[in-house]
Amino acid sequence: MSDDRFLPVSRRGVLATGAATMAVSVTPAFAQTHELTRSRSSAGKPSMAKVSFQVNGEPHSLELDTRTSLLDALREHLELTGSKKGCDHGQCGACTVIVDGRRINSCLTLAVMNEGRQITTIEGLGSPEAMHxxxxxxxxxxxxxxxxCTPGQICSAVAMLDEVKAGVPSHATADLTASPKLTNAELRERMSGNICRCAAYSNIVEAIEEVARGAA
Structure with missing residues (x-):
């Protein structure tokens, strides 16, 4: 009596069987994905939303694609190009702006998430005729x-000094129960999110220290 389990199987037969099995399992998923893509493309325009906020003391109302970052809203829609798009991943700090008194990477937040907020860019800090x-x-x-990187460096530095005044600690703060002191180590830690590819760090530190002394 023969046992079919032990019949010889060619390599071609194994490959053909595997390909057929894969086609059966993949085809429904591919068809579903294709149908979803087609339905999205047939939907027409992207989702739009209205957003209003204050930028450098002036009210602005925009209708934007809900995927628009705050950085792109500032640069492309309000033509405030001082904030720079460096990495667009929140790693370099070139896009730093101040929102409700706190520094943020504007490339990492959507414009519609900032409804009603107060936004300050480098243009709002000062002008060539009346510098901050x-x-x-x-x-x-x-x-x-x-x-x-300079606009992001300056916005970050201004907000950072306010953080120190408010007693906000950093990773370099030794005593969390005491008011932080702006030591060199504190300053460099707090500004570490702003990258200068030209490596002008020592000059940046000197500039911030001078302002900190004047504000003390």
């Missing part, structure tokens, strides 16, 4: 080279 003390210190200490 931090801007003036960066000029005097040559705290920039190519200048691409």
């Amino acid at each position: 003390p931090m801007q003036q210190a960066f000029v005097e200490h040559d705290g920039y080279q190519c200048g691409y």
Whole structure:
């Protein structure tokens, strides 16, 4: 009596059987994905939403694709190009702005998430004719080279000094029960999210320290 389990099987037969099995399992999933893609493309325009906020003291109302980042809203829709798009992944800090008094990476937040908020960009801190003390210190200490990171550096530094005044600790703060002191280590830790590819860090530190002394 023969046992079919022990019949010889060719390599071609094994491959053919596997391919057929894979086709049966993959085809429904592919068809479902294709149908979903087709339904999305046939939907037409992307989802839009209205958002209103204050930027540098002025009210703005925009209708935007809900996927628009705050950075793109500022640069592309309000033409405030001081905030730079560096990595677009929240790693370099070039896009730093101040929202309700706190510094954030504007590339990592959607514009529609900032409804009703107060936003300050580098343009709102000062102008060439009336510079903010931090801007003036960066000029005097040559705290920039190519200048691409400078708007984010300055916005971050201004908000960082407010954090220190408010008693917000950092990873470098030794005593969490005491008011933090802006030591060199504290300053460098707090500004570590802002990258300068020209490596003007020592000049940036000097500029921030000068403003901190004047504000003390």
